[in-house]
Amino acid sequence: MRRLLSPLLLALLALALLAPAAGARNPGGQGFYGETNDVVVTNAGFLVIAFFPLFILVMSVLQSRLDKRKHARMDAKKRRSAAPEWRGGW
Helix, strand or coil: CHHHHHHHHHHHHHHHHHHHHHHHCCCCCCCCCCCCCHHHHHHHHHHHHHHHHHHHHHHHHHHHHHHHHHHHHHHHHHHHHHCHHHCCCC
């Protein structure tokens, strides 16, 4: 518990010290992008809508490929253990 407490307190202290500076950086209330209008908000929404299905597709393909590798490795292990030259001892 002590190993977790020290970094947590250090992170909270750093956050407490740096948060006022982040708020005072731009007193106009604008973000990093600048002034936003309806077009900017709409385009950001379209990017979010496009990101999640693409992310799900990429992760599903990745999982499928990894499962194929896992099953091929398991099948090869079964074939090796069933081969007579690998049975027995010395």
